[in-house]
Amino acid sequence: MGRLAATFDYESLRNARISENQARLVSLGVQGKISELRAKASPAKPVETSVKKSCKKVYDRSSLRRSDRLKGKSGEVLFNSDSLRYSERLRARSVNPLKLNRRRVLGNGDGEEEANTPANAPRLKVDTTELRPSPEVLSRRCDSKGRGSVYDPIFGICCHFCRQKKLCGEEDCKRCGDLDMDEPCLGKTDCSVCHSSNGVLCRACLKVRYGEEMEEVRENKEWMCPHCQEEKGINPYWICNSSLCLKKRKMVPTGIAIFKAREAGYKSVAHLLMDKLQKAANHRKY
Structure with missing residues (x-):
């Protein structure tokens, strides 16, 4: 009962104070200004945005850009050499001797490639005097007997496994030591059947990957690479x-x-x- 009486007394006092404050505002004449300020402070109504209507684009019906092949002008283009972008090699305007270093010499000048040319002795068709490495470089050739220590993209023979075009490290190899193109490389194998690059292995790869010694391969004139052994079903x-x-x-x-x-x-x-x-x-x- 005491709590309800206290609440009632508080409400009556509050209402009486509110009435007194309103009467004072009216007597001062600020009631109108308060209403104006409230009207200005009220949020404005959002402006309605107009929705754009999608319109279908009408494309021009003029002729499309077609290639010369679709226009039926392929014959003119093919026979006009100036209109095509060919490389210098196809235009035969320049010949780089470095790109021809793997062509083998044609035998007897009859236009036929020399038969059974060893893959470990590819003959170069360029003048090798200007492309020879320096004596200082050749002196480091035998520092590594396994694969050789001198990488040479021109005179080096690529191993099928490690794919390193190195001069071999054999001391008595005339192909890599004296750069005699008529001699085979003693540090690279050659298959007696295919004579292809698949049978060219350096001493290190031959030993580590296939368990064979280079001296034994040289003595065996009928040595075959793993490709030919598999093809013939030998092993x-x-x-x-x-x-x-x-x-x-x-x-x-x-x-x-x-x-x-x-x-x-x-x-x-x-x-x-x-x-x-x-x-x-x-x-x-x-």
Whole structure:
């Protein structure tokens, strides 16, 4: 009861104070000004934005830009050599001897390529006197016997596995030491069957990737590359394990797998891969 009485007294006092304040404002004449200020302070009505009507664009029906081929003028273009953008090589305006260094010499001048030319002895058709490396560079050639220490894009022979065009590190190699183009490279192999670049391997890649020695390959005049061995079925599951050949087989390249192969007791990476392929084939049979 006490709380209700206190509330009633507060409300009555509040209403009486409000009435007193309003009467005072009227007596001062500021009631109208307050209403004007409230009207000005009220938010204005938002302006209605006009909605743009989409109109369909009418395209010009003039003739379209067609190529000369679709216009039926292909014959004129093809026979007009000036209208086509050909390279300097196709226009035969300039011949760079560096781009012709891999062409083999034609035998006997009869227009036919020399038969069974070793892949480890490609003959150059350019004047090599101006392109020879300096004696200082050739002196560092035998610092590394495995692959050679001198990279030469002109005289170097590309290895199928490491793809390094290096002069070999064999001391008695006339091809890389004296740059005698009539001699084969002693530091690169050559397949007796295909005589192609697939059978060109340097000493290091031949040893690490296939477990063969260069001296044994030189003595064996009937040595065949892994590609030819697989094609003839001489050694089952013996394949080339270069990254290029493995990607063609849709297989993951082995990378540096020689340490793993030797830890497992294999002679080379090719022996490790051959064993894996044989086990996989036997597993599919059963």
